[in-house]
Amino acid sequence: MVGPPRAVAELRTAVRNGLRAFPQPVLVACSGGADSVALAAALAFEARGRVGGVTVDHGLQHGSAERADRTAALLRDLGLDPVVVLRVSVGGDGGPEGAARSARYDALDAAAEEHGARIALGHTLDDQAETVLLGLGRGSGPRSVAGMVEDRPPYWRPLLGVRRATTRQACADQGLTVWDDPWNDDPAYTRARLRAEVLPLLEDVLGGGVAPALARTAGMLREDLDALDALAEAEFAALTAGSPDGSLPVEPLGSLPAALRRRVLRGWLRAAAVPDVQAVHLHSVEALVTGWRGQGAVDLPGGAGVVRASGRLLLLSAPDRGGRPDAPDDLEEPTRD
CATH class of the missing domain: 3.30.465.60 (Uridine Diphospho-n-acetylenolpyruvylglucosamine Reductase; domain 3)
Incomplete structure (x- = not known):
């Protein structure tokens, strides 16, 4: 018996344990890009009826409403239910990236509460590496260098150990149409330059393996920080007892x-x-x-x-x-x- 292509199998394996560990339903946050589409397809296969989808229309690009509707249709074709399109208004605080992110997460928070669901996000190992570099460059403390957490309710990121190239291959193997956001390649945005310029240069200078190494470092640092946080909670309880x-x-x-x-x-x-x-x-x-x-x-x-x-x-x-x-x-x- 022939199994699924390797990339498809890797995606399905990545989501399987998380689905078994938590009883509540899941909503996949899907932009239409390869990462979130591959995640949606893997969850649709593994969950068999416990997964819905949500796509956010930020209204910032021409044709965004039609694109959101196409993404919703793709999710329905995968068998996800319910599928929700959220139209948001993006403010100006924090710059365009920060404002869009705030509006998106506010909408996703509301969807999670309304449906009693976890929100599955398609962040990959490559996204994690970029996040670590951003934290290092900004000097914003060890928590930012420790990167994103796989499970922090209501958000679940099952693909933090999966490469971006794997999600794209999984979509190709399944004949899934994906949308490439032009903003992801726009050098006006810091993360886009990290992706296109900084990480490739580091890979060249250090002989490869930089993204997995950064993600691995984030995981080790996060373990240390969690231990310190637990010790601090105990100290706080002792110091405030009887006060x-x-x-x-x-x-x-x-x-x-x-x-x-x-x-x-x-x-x-x-x-x-x-x-x-x-x-x-x-x-x-x-x-x-x-x-x-x-x-x-x-x-x-x-x-x-x-x-x-x-x-x-x-x-x-x-x-x-x-x-x-x-x-x-x-x-x-x-x-x-």
């Missing part, structure tokens, strides 16, 4: 390794619903522990603030601050070195 005001004791916090201490502080601020905490805010709050010189309140997004008083870090909400005093009356004296 009715949610304050943090400075002395034991200061004795933690920096990587744990910053994670505890970030978790503390997030637990208090402080929005958009950036590295600059985190380092300023940490300085109240490790670089204490009697400084006043650290200002945070949303109008909140953090002060050091009586050997503890106190979070002041925006309403509590009123006229934005620097600290409560019992602000401790700085240590004299």
Whole structure:
């Protein structure tokens, strides 16, 4: 008995375990490109009735509505049900790439909630490598260098171990028509230049294997970061136990390794619903522990603030601050070195 072509078999294998592990239905986010079409075909074959599809029309290119309708028709031909076309309005914040991404994910979040489904995304190993390079170049921290996560509800990325060339071959083997987005080759976009210029140059200089190596590095780093996060959660629980005001004791916090201490502080601020905490805010709050010189309140997004008083870090909400005093009356004296 002859099996499916090698590329088709690889796609089906990539989705099989994830389908078995989770009971809820799946919606494939499909742009009409080779990656998401190949994913849709693999899921349609393996799931046998538990998979639907969703395609997003950003309205940014001529003929986008007709193309979205053609993609929806292709998904229905594959046997997916339901199939939904989402028309979105793209704003201007974050540049064209960022704004389109925000609008797309907002629509996909809503679809996941409405249908009680996971959203399957067609990101490949090559996308992962590009994401790692972007994170390195922007210096945006280890989490961005650790790349995309395979399963982070409601999103599921089963193809992170599959090469982009394999998805294209799988589509060709099955006679599936795909759409090549011209924006993917437009050098005006950073990711397009990484794909067309930077990665090929690295492959040439380093003798090949760069994309798998970057993806492998992301996976190892993500394991380390997950372990640190778990340790930080335990430390946070211990430090806040028995603290009715949610304050943090400075002395034991200061004795933690920096990587744990910053994670505890970030978790503390997030637990208090402080929005958009950036590295600059985190380092300023940490300085109240490790670089204490009697400084006043650290200002945070949303109008909140953090002060050091009586050997503890106190979070002041925006309403509590009123006229934005620097600290409560019992602000401790700085240590004299």
